[in-house]
Amino acid sequence: MRQQQQVTRRTRYIIVAIALLLLFAALVALNIGIGSVNISLGEIVSNLFSGSTNTPESDILHKVRLPRLFAGAILGGALALSGFLLQTFFNNPIAGPYVLGISSGAKLIVALVMVFVLSRGGTVSSATMIIAAFAGAMLSMGFVMLIARKVKRASVLIVSGVMIGYICSAITDFVVTFASDESIVNLHNWSQGSFSGTSWDDVGVMALVVFLASTLVFLLSKPIGAYQLGESYAQSVGVNIKAFRVALVLLSSVLCACVTAFAGPISFVGIAVPHLIKAFTKTAKPLLIIPLCFLGGAVFCLGCDLIARTAYAPVEMSVSSVSSLIGAPVVIYILAGKARK
Amino acid sequence: MNFYFKAEKLTVGYDNKPVVENIEFALQKGQVLTLIGPNGSGKSTVLKSIARQQKALGGDVYIGGEPLKRFRPRELARRVAVVLTERPKPELMTCEDVAAAGRYPYTGALGILSEADREKVRDALRTVNALDIKDRSFSEISDGQLQRVLLARAICQEPEIVVLDEPTSFLDIRYAVEILDTLRKMARERGTTVILSLHELQYARRVSDLVMCVKDGKVLCIDTPEAVFTKEVISRLYDLPEGYYEELFGL
Numbered sequence: 361m362r363q364q365q366q367v368t369r370r371t372r373y374i375i376v377a378i379a380l381l382l383l384f385a386a387l388v389a390l391n392i393g394i395g396s397v398n399i400s401l402g403e404i405v406s407n408l409f410s411g412s413t414n415t416p417e418s419d420i421l422h423k424v425r426l427p428r429l430f431a432g433a434i435l436g437g438a439l440a441l442s443g444f445l446l447q448t449f450f451n452n453p454i455a456g457p458y459v460l461g462i463s464s465g466a467k468l469i470v471a472l473v474m475v476f477v478l479s480r481g482g483t484v485s486s487a488t489m490i491i492a493a494f495a496g497a498m499l500s501m502g503f504v505m506l507i508a509r510k511v512k513r514a515s516v517l518i519v520s521g522v523m524i525g526y527i528c529s530a531i532t533d534f535v536v537t538f539a540s541d542e543s544i545v546n547l548h549n550w551s552q553g554s555f556s557g558t559s560w561d562d563v564g565v566m567a568l569v570v571f572l573a574s575t576l577v578f579l580l581s582k583p584i585g586a587y588q589l590g591e592s593y594a595q596s597v598g599v600n601i602k603a604f605r606v607a608l609v610l611l612s613s614v615l616c617a618c619v620t621a622f623a624g625p626i627s628f629v630g631i632a633v634p635h636l637i638k639a640f641t642k643t644a645k646p647l648l649i650i651p652l653c654f655l656g657g658a659v660f661c662l663g664c665d666l667i668a669r670t671a672y673a674p675v676e677m678s679v680s681s682v683s684s685l686i687g688a689p690v691v692i693y694i695l696a697g698k699a700r701k
Numbered sequence: 702m703n704f705y706f707k708a709e710k711l712t713v714g715y716d717n718k719p720v721v722e723n724i725e726f727a728l729q730k731g732q733v734l735t736l737i738g739p740n741g742s743g744k745s746t747v748l749k750s751i752a753r754q755q756k757a758l759g760g761d762v763y764i765g766g767e768p769l770k771r772f773r774p775r776e777l778a779r780r781v782a783v784v785l786t787e788r789p790k791p792e793l794m795t796c797e798d799v800a801a802a803g804r805y806p807y808t809g810a811l812g813i814l815s816e817a818d819r820e821k822v823r824d825a826l827r828t829v830n831a832l833d834i835k836d837r838s839f840s841e842i843s844d845g846q847l848q849r850v851l852l853a854r855a856i857c858q859e860p861e862i863v864v865l866d867e868p869t870s871f872l873d874i875r876y877a878v879e880i881l882d883t884l885r886k887m888a889r890e891r892g893t894t895v896i897l898s899l900h901e902l903q904y905a906r907r908v909s910d911l912v913m914c915v916k917d918g919k920v921l922c923i924d925t926p927e928a929v930f931t932k933e934v935i936s937r938l939y940d941l942p943e944g945y946y947e948e949l950f951g952l
Contacts, residue, residue: 582812
């Protein structure tokens with residue numbers, strides 16, 4: 361009986377992991393293969409292995425679809441991890457970078473920086489974007505933490521976060537509306553949430569930042585696990601609570617900032633993915649959950665991007681619209697489940 | 702006498718406001734000290750400071766001659782374990798997972814349990830009679846079972862000192878007596894020093910080597926149960942009207 365329990369938990373986990381890997385592979389293939397320009401399978405395969413040639417098909421593959429694919433996978437994983445960290449920090453299953461207004465804070469500061477620099481004819485480097493987004497994320501996070509300190513009720517925290525998000529989005533809209541014409545074109549798509557227009561340079565920067573941050577998150581598995589029994593018990597087994605909380609805030613903000621800098625705010629991935637992973641694997645052990653959250657976030661965002669690109673091709677929807685449509689019901693389901701208890 | 706665990710001029714409280722002042726005690730390994738006193742007298746604050754869950758305002762606690770503040774978190778966690786009044790509500794954790802959380806100060810950087818760790822977790826669960834519920838979800842068990850599992854978690858830390866804040870509250874008599882017997886056994890067989898607070902005086906008399914009476918921010922007295930459980934001391938401690946003490950202890 362005991363052995364059996366062990367085996368079933370482990371088997372479950374392996375099945376979920378394999379299913380996610382298969383889904384990931386399938387979505388990679390679909391995202392490369394499907395688009396507004398038809399490229400045959402033979403061309404794709406030969407192009408992928410021969411490297412960039414100067415045909416239009418090759419350009420589309422190498423300059424559009426592949427970077428976008430990488431962006432979707434890397435940033436999707438980052439969002440899911442950011443959500444997981446915030447849920448740990450606030451001890452609240454529906455905390456996430458989007459509902460807490462952290463994405464919107466990042467968006468606001470990035471928009472301000474972009475409008476300011478673009479209006480002077482400058483260009484904004486990806487490093488500047490990330491730093492601006494990080495500053496914005498920390499700003500919103502600061503507000504949310506202040507509120508969390510005053511009010512212990514989880515629902516108040518979420519509502520406050522949503523309101524902060526609205527305020528930041530409203531100011532962003534003002535800024536975008538009054539900005540000069542050419543910058544609007546750049547800003548509008550981005551402020552809705554989209555992986556389009558990613559360059560290889562962007563991919564390099566985001567890969568580096570997300571890889572470093574995610575590795576650190578994985579290395580925090582042990583204290584995150586201890587924290588699940590509450591702050592006092594975590595402290596009693598030797599977790600340095602202050603340092604740990606600072607690490608959670610910084611890492612979740614960096615991950616969210618990186619996503620927002622490159623793709624704008626993308627909703628509900630951070631809540632839906634960790635929840636679904638826990639529900640499927642029936643475990644909450646951080647060591648096991650963290651890698652699958654990343655993979656799950658990548659799958660989720662690649663799937664949403666595929667739908668956003670192809671549903672009304674050649675017109676694109678924002679990724680955020682698609683992710684809301686799938687992610688928001690998950691949040692309602694969690695809330696309903698909590699209410700039942 | 703070799704006192705392993707001592708408090709000297711210890712003052713505890715919040716934000717520089719003292720709650721209990723000038724606490725002094727000295728315990729040997731394997732002794733049981735019980736804090737009694739009216740609600741709000743500061744027993745929890747004393748216990749939290751002893752376990753370094755909050756900073757002492759003055760004085761210090763010494764383990765084997767070393768002041769508490771000198772210990773690094775991991776070292777301290779290998780010596781002092783706690784059972785608190787708060788009830789954790791972790792999602793998707795079995796009772797075994799919760800008990801295993803006590804192995805934290807001994808596991809490596811990623812917290813992976815070795816076979817020896819697992820054996821210790823099973824031993825701890827066996828000690829508190831909770832081995833049969835080890836695969837049950839922690840959020841679905843009764844108060845009595847919950848307290849057993851939290852004690853198992855503390856035992857997994859292999860501490861020299863266990864600090865428990867009202868471990869018998871909400872428990873029916875069977876679970877309460879069982880928890881206290883387990884503590885007595887730990888004290889006797891493993892030489893664990895036990896410091897706890899209790900509301901039920903009959904339990905305090907049964908389990909303690911020493912009893913500390915806390916009232917109005919002061920330690921009224923610290924003595925053997927025989928000396929403390931007298932009409933004078935208890936009536937003064939709880940402001941009992943004439944005649945209540947006899948009724949309470951069936952004299």
